[in-house]
Amino acid sequence: MSDYTTQISEIEAKVEGGERLSFDDGVFLDEQVDLLTIGRLANTVRERKNGNFAFYNTNIHLNPTNVCIYRCKFCAFRSDLKAEKAYTFDDAMIRERVHEAKSKGATEIHVVGGLHHQKKFDWYLDVVRVIHETWPELHIKAWTPVEIHWFSHMTKKPYEWVFEQMIEAGLGSMPGGGAEIFDEEVRSQICEHKADSSTWFDVHDAAHKLGIKTNATMLYGHLESARHRVDHLIRLREQQDKSGGFQTYIPLAFHPENSKLDHLNKPTGLMDLKQIALGRLMLDNFDHVKAYWIMLGEKIAQTALSFGADDIDGTVVHELIYHDAGAKTPEGLTVEQLHGLIREAGREPVERDTLYRQVLREKESPAQWRIGSPIASAV
Helix, strand or coil: CCHHHHHHHHHHHHHHHCCCCCHHHHHHHHHHCCHHHHHHHHHHHHHHHHCCEEEEECEEEECCECECCCCCCCCCCCECCCCCCCCECCHHHHHHHHHHHHHCCCCEEEECCCCCCCCCHHHHHHHHHHHHHHCCCCEEEECCHHHHHHHHHHHCCCHHHHHHHHHHHCEEEECCCCCCCCCHHHHHHHCCCCCCHHHHHHHHHHHHHCCCCEEEEEEECCCCCHHHHHHHHHHHHHHHHHHCCEEEEEEEECCCCCCCCCCCCCCCHHHHHHHHHHHHHHCCCCCEEECCHHHHCHHHHHHHCCCCCCEEEECCECCCHHHHCCCCCCCCCCHHHHHHHHHHCCCEEEEECCCCEEEEECCCCCCCEEEEEEHHHHC
8 A cells, every 4th residue: 555545544534533634634635635535525524514504694895994004025905105096994984885784784894904004093993983883783893913913013002902992892803814824934025024923823812812703814825835834724723722712714815916926826726625625624623614705716616615615705895905916706796696606516505694693684675684593503
């Protein structure tokens, strides 16, 4: 029996038995195992955890400014203050976005943006406050650890204090952006001066201790290798063992267009699916893996529902960050389109809120909804 056959047999046995995979297992899967095999193994875990359900939510994005003090090489969204593309939302514009969210029946608004060096902490706090005061029922998922770290730096207050102010203003949860890749050697090449990996984890740890649910991401397909990706996943797994507050893992495909790394090729569809499958296999303590259709495209995201992903994100109206980096996907999909993608993939669509509770709709109006019990109890 060859070394390859022995190793894949051992991994298959671990997956079937629900055992944790090692770093070496992960690198072997990433570097040597074919897509269909790793996809089959990931689908086993996916269906064990979430049955035949595929989750989505009705959400809208708000990127309140693109002015940013950082100059990350991978980012095509940021702008200098005096650049032609620079913009900053005022309160009226924020309220308009919230009213649009209500008219579309959204349950979540996703808020991330640049670190505007001329805006004080109160401006960022007011973004959350204005949203909450305009429509208190709308769940606010806002600010990555990079932003929280910036707020802490500005105010000279600990992360816990920053979160307490945000919660009082209306914050509901935190997205998982800013992780990029945790290996510091690679990180220094793509986002020099940005909050480092230990800071990213410290912020999530503080959030989890306060009961704030968060997500986790990984940016792949740039300067990293398999060992960097697997290291990234194991660090996420270790943090989840420690604090238990991560809900979803979201692998993010790097889009080089309009960035300082535009000489690189985009990740292939094969790599997209393999990274989703790898995440599902390595992150045994994460309940959900998301195929973010904005970055992947609808076809790869749909296929990913058989390669480890159980979530396809949502309607995602007004996403700018990845479209500025060359994403050719629509800036939003309707609920009907999401249902069609999910059902064609042989899965059962379930609308969730940000905290993975089922959303129950009233037929008279798309803006009328209520939250049911946690979906996990039905699996």
